[in-house]
Amino acid sequence: MHRWTTLDDVxxxxxxxxATLGNFDGVHRGHHAVLDTVTSVARDRGLAAVAVTFDPHPVAVLHPERAPQEICGLQRRLDLLxxxxxxxxxxxxxxxxxAQLTPEDFVVQTFVRGLRAQVVVIGHDSRFGLHNSGDADTMRELGRVHGFEVIVPGTLGETDHGVRAWSSTALREAITSGDVPGAAEALGRLHSVSGEVVHGHHRGRELGFPTANLAADSEGLVPADGVYAGWLTRPGLPADHPDHRLPAAVSVGTNPTFDDxxxxxxxxxxxxxxLDLYGETxxxxxxxxxxxxxxxxxxEELMEQIGADVDRVRELLA
Structure with missing residues (x-):
């Protein structure tokens, strides 16, 4: 997949x-409904399938006090796309x-001239242009004027865990509340964070449970504080390597026992x-x-609880 930083690079x-557009934060199943339509129509018609995304998040620029936490970083987003x-x-x-471009100026600059789009696929709730004044109906009208077809996939429903129609906002709420099974349903995969393994207080090793501590600048939305069953994946190793993906007990938050x-x-x-994971992402x-x-x-009470947690993780991941 080609990755371009401006339309001039295309x-x-x-x-x-x-073509399509969106922030695609998390690249969840709602996004996949749009993206799958893009790729399938492109293959059927012998055209190139292209998405336009933004960095930084528009809200972070226009209303930084209301900027949402990213579900995944840009590099991870591009890998998922x-x-x-x-x-x-x-x-x-x-x-x-x-952000001052009118909806029509945005469409002409991006889809008509920049990408020569014959078809634009847009989510039912997508907004674009000055003051987010452009929507799906606007895109249909502009398609009639400028000669491209517009496809709007239908709304997708709730997950079994109650995460409402697959959206980045609902997904963010699920993750920050600790509902990682609900997040996984909306994502179509497990939610994750990535980062370099750094030195911590080494208490885990002293207690017999050495931990890989992720750097503070790790990418991905960290879920609610607590203890989780999870997996530690080592992207630097081949997928068939026995240590590529390993079962793990994961602690998120401060360590109240030691007043961290x-x-x-x-x-x-x-x-x-x-395992020596220091410096590894x-x-x-x-x-x-x-x-x-x-x-x-x-x-002693802490070690007893950790032992029980590890037993529970082993059961869940068996």
Whole structure:
């Protein structure tokens, strides 16, 4: 998949396209409904499938005090978009000046001239142009004026866990409340965070449960504090390597027993004390939240609870 940072980078010989736009934060199943339509129509018609996305998030530029936390970082977003079968993604730098484009100016600049779109696929709730004044009806009207077809896939429903129609907002709420099974249903995969493994307080190793501590600048929305069953994946290893994906007990938050104040994500790989992960970038996936973080009156009580947590994780991941 080609990755372009401006419309000017799109090669002239790409040819006409089937195109879409969106923030695609999380690349969840609602996004997939749009993206699958883009790729399938493109294949049927022999056209290139292209998505336009934005960085930073428009709200972070226009209303930074209300900026949502990213579900996944830009690099992860692009990797996930590549998995959908797109031929290319244009990452447009979102600025206040860019936000002043009228809906028609945006469409002409992006889809008519930039991508020579024959078909534009747009989500039913997508907005674009000055003051978000453009919507699906606007796009249909502009399609009639400028000669491209518009397809609007239908609304998708709730997950079994009650996450309302698949949206980044609902998904964000599920993750921050600790409902990682609900998030996984909306995503079509496990939610994860990625980061470099750094040195912590080394208490886990002293207690017999060495943990991989993720750096504070890790990518991905960290779920609610608590203890989780999960997986630690090592992207640097081949997918068929026995240590590529490992079962893990994951702790999120501060450590109240030791009066820590910094929030962290740390993963204990079950039954392994031989791993040297420092400096390696890993991905931690969340399967199920087991419990809240608790303050224990003694180290012995803490170790007993960790042992019970590890047994529960082993059962869940068996």
């Amino acid at each position: 090669p002239a010989d790409l040819g006409p396209t089937v 590549e998995e959908t079968g797109l031929d290319g993604v244009v990452v447009v730098e979102f600025t206040r000046e860019y 104040v910094e929030r962290s994500v740390e993963a204990y790989v079950l039954d392994r004390d031989d 890993v991905r931690v996936e969340f399967v199920q939240r087991l419990r809240d973080n608790l303050r224990f009156t003694s180290v």
